[in-house]
Amino acid sequence: MYHFYNIYKALAIFTAVASFVIPGKFFLWPELHQSICALLAIILFSLKKNKVIKIDFFFYFILFFISFIFINHIFLKIQFHSYFIVGCLYLIFSFFAYSIGKDERLNIILETSSIILIFVTSISFIIQVYQLYGWSEDYGLIMNHYDHNQPGRPYANIAQPNILASIYIFSSVILFWSYVEGLIKKHYIITYTLFLIIGIAITYSRTAYLSLILIVLISFFQKNKFQKIYFSFILTACLLTHLAFQKTSDTSRNLTENLNNGRFDIWKMSFEAFLNSPWVGYGFNESGRAHFQVIENSEFKNIFTAQAHNIFIDFILWFGLPIGLTLSIALIFYFYKILIGSKGKGYLPFLVLLPFAVHSLLEYPLYYANTLMFFSIFIGVASRFYIANFFKSTISIKIFFLILISTFLFSAYFAYECLKMESGLLNQKMYFSRIKGVEKTKTDKFFLADLPKSHIEIIGIRKNEELKENDIKKIKEILHYIVVPRYYWVLLEFYKKTNNQEDFDYWLIKGSALLPLQQSRELRQHYAPEKE
Incomplete structure (x- = not known):
């Protein structure tokens, strides 16, 4: 038995190391296999546990967080479920990592x-x-x-x-x-x-x-x-x-x-997006969609807008002001308790969390499962150093294995969703390329697939900024599979300035055909009033 324990402990250490050092080259998102390794490490470290898991304030924080995600997801009628699934899984595994830190011996x-x-x-x-x-x-x-x-x-x-x-x-x-x-x-x-x-x-x-x-x-x-x-x-x-x-x-x-x-610009955008939906937000991990609603009026170019670069702003964008503020206050209260309780240990239980906490106010490190793993474990460690009598109870370890089985089922559904999205993107590309027999796919369900990278990079171009050939190439690539009204204006303005009449006529015709009726009429009235 001792030999078996050493084997799976070594395997847990190996997978934890792998979650940081293997290169990001996976096709769904670069850090997918790192995230899988981190979650596997948590599972392996959790195997040597008691028959019950202690639950306290942090458990209820996670429970309410997941409940808010679920209610928000249903209320906003979000079509793509993968953010919801991955978010819930991360939070559940965060709790088990927390339990490791709370129950295992400190040394x-x-x-x-x-x-x-x-x-x-x-x-x-x-x-x-x-x-x-x-x-x-x-x-x-x-x-x-x-x-x-x-x-x-x-x-x-x-x-x-x-x-x-x-x-x-x-x-x-x-x-x-x-x-x-x-x-x-x-x-x-x-x-x-x-x-x-x-x-x-x-x-x-x-x-x-x-x-x-x-x-x-x-x-x-x-x-x-x-x-x-x-x-x-x-x-x-x-x-x-x-x-x-x-x-x-x-x-x-x-x-x-x-x-x-760009952080202050991103926070300014976040505030503008918040004003458009102050009470219910945009859905879990949908800060990118929130920014997309106001980016037409933005004056900056920055590709990293899938998050607000501040965890409290993200909470408010995701869930709206009431729930977002509640989660923020709960998290601040929890850290305050850890700070006060860790004084006898030279504040080390608090200091070990500080790099990730500070980073969360300027970016979003907990977006990654490997950093979330260590952060959650040492929140569990830190929680030992203050007395929290409220809400204490236990749950059976069998629930852990039930969640483990559910993880694989959810992961299978997540893979299905991603494949469906890829299929939808391909279908949409073919539709907008005017390939016969292809049915149009609902645009707003898939247009965020490229949002964190090339899409935002182009649509965030400053209004008076001089475009380069590479920018034009990216715009045309995106217009092959999605209609973005502003892009047609950008292309036409570029070809007008460069006296490229052939490409100007081509994109005027294409924009007139693909844009909604009112926007198509405005485009023709501006660039070809004699033909209107």
């Missing part, structure tokens, strides 16, 4: 987490170096693509640089906590931290520096001198390393470059 959690994070950060650091110096081009099967000829931020095989930086900072807190608990010697933690510092510095993550500043400030309110020195050293060394790279590398990036980086 085992810290020891296992340290092993996983040492592997993850070591492999990620090596890949970062390969990406930075252009060596990754020869290892495309095991490394994400990175253009080393342009000023950028190597991010290994993690979804994006800011998430990798948050993982590095999270690892530094875990390693320090392991040292405090006597699980690792001081000279080991100092040596390994040097690699973490370089890794953080070359991501050029402002989010990471904000997290480090807060960690340093909070550390000064406790008595452990080494903790104050350790985190202050990391912050100072990261800044100095960043400056060194900036001076010596041709492809480095200035920390203050693009300081706004």
Whole structure:
């Protein structure tokens, strides 16, 4: 039995590491196989549990969250169910990850987490170096693509640089906590931290520096001198390393470059979208659809608008003001309780959550199952350090296996939905290309498939911005399978300025034929009044 436990524990560690280090190359979405590995790791870690699972405030938070998703989904009559299914699964697995953190012995959690994070950060650091110096081009099967000829931020095989930086900072807190608990010697933690510092510095993550500043400030309110020195050293060394790279590398990036980086514009768009639907929102994970409603009037170009880049704004966009505000207040209250309760541990239970919490206010790291896994486990750990007598109870472990079986059924339906969407997109492309015998597919059900990438990138072009041939090519590709009124105006204006009469006439005829009657008439009246 002990031998079997070691085997599945090793397998759980392997899948947890894989959820961070395998490259994002799956066709449905890049991090799909990373998410599958993270969920599998949670299942494996959950196998060694007691016969009952303790439930408390966090369980009810998850339960109400899922209920809100379900009610919202039904009320808004959302056609595509995959967001609903994946969201519920993530939240359910988040609770089981939380249960692992709450019930397992602290030294085992810290020891296992340290092993996983040492592997993850070591492999990620090596890949970062390969990406930075252009060596990754020869290892495309095991490394994400990175253009080393342009000023950028190597991010290994993690979804994006800011998430990798948050993982590095999270690892530094875990390693320090392991040292405090006597699980690792001081000279080991100092040596390994040097690699973490370089890794953080070359991501050029402002989010990471904000997290480090807060960690340093909070550390000064406790008595452990080494903790104050350790985190202050990391912050100072990261800044100095960043400056060194900036001076010596041709492809480095200035920390203050693009300081706004579109976030304030996205929040402004979110506010405008909120005003259009303040009470019921747009549905779970539908921030992209909310932004799409107001993007015609937007003055910025940014492709990352599938989320609001702030978890509280996302809550309000998804569910409307009453429910969104309720969830936000509940989450703030929970973190406040953790902060107060963790004082006796040098605030470490709170500090370990801080990188992901800060990141959630500027982006959406919990969108990814691997970061959600660690975040949920250590919320469970942190909840031990404050007394929460309300709502305590237990549920049978059999429910876990029932959910496990349901997971595979839901996953099968999710795959069916994705295939149906792909089929619908193909059908729509053929319809708008005027292929006979093809039935039109409902546009609003499928047009968001390309929204987070090429679609938003084009439709978000500034109104007075000069278009390039590549932009025109993308617009024409999109118009092959979906009617976007503004695109026809953009194309006609471009061909009019470049004196390309042939393409101008072609797209005027096509726009007149495909646009709704009123919009078609406006297009003809503007560009060809003599023919109207």
